[in-house]
Amino acid sequence: MSQYINQIAVNQLMQEVGDENVPFLFGIFCDELDDFISTLTTHPEIEKVREISHCLKSSAGSFGADKLANMAIHIEEKAKHKQKDWVERNISEFVNIARGTELAYRQMIN
Numbered sequence: 001m002s003q004y005i006n007q008i009a010v011n012q013l014m015q016e017v018g019d020e021n022v023p024f025l026f027g028i029f030c031d032e033l034d035d036f037i038s039t040l041t042t043h044p045e046i047e048k049v050r051e052i053s054h055c056l057k058s059s060a061g062s063f064g065a066d067k068l069a070n071m072a073i074h075i076e077e078k079a080k081h082k083q084k085d086w087v088e089r090n091i092s093e094f095v096n097i098a099r100g101t102e103l104a105y106r107q108m109i110n
Contacts, residue, residue, distance in 0.1 A: 002104035004097070009064025010108075023109040029063050030109075033102040040095050049087055050079035053094070060101070068101045 014022050036052045044052075053076035060069035071094050078086045 002100075002107075004065055004067055004101040004104040005108065006064035006066045009066070013063065026063065026105045026109045029059060029065075030102050030105050032059065033098050033105075037095055037098050037102070040091060040098070046079050046082060046084050046087055049091065050076055053079060056098070063105070065101045065105070068097050071097050 010022070013025075017025065032055075036056065039048065039052060053072040057069050057072035057076060060066075060072060075087060075090065075094050078090075
């Protein structure tokens with residue numbers, strides 16, 4: 001399995017919502033990730049970065065994207081405290097993790 005996907009969390013989600021619903025939910029998650037990646041790569045203001053990271057820490061955690069959820073927690077915390085330099089130094093890693101996560105989930109549903 002991918003470094004981006006926690007298979008145990010995915011299995012639990014499948015039990016909770018049904019196997020047949022998971023590809024649809026992952027598709028929505030991937031579309032959301034694509035939108036967020038686009039926003040993050042256009043040098044958004046720190047408040048927008050905080051909003052995106054807040055959204056992603058919840059959705060990524062729910063879908064078993066642990067690596068992305070953990071990075072989102074750190075980014076949100078730093079953005080919340082207006083640590084702009086730290087956020088700017090780490091935003092590319094956040095975007096790379098989001099891209100890897102999106103790719104891993106798209107491969108899983110295809």
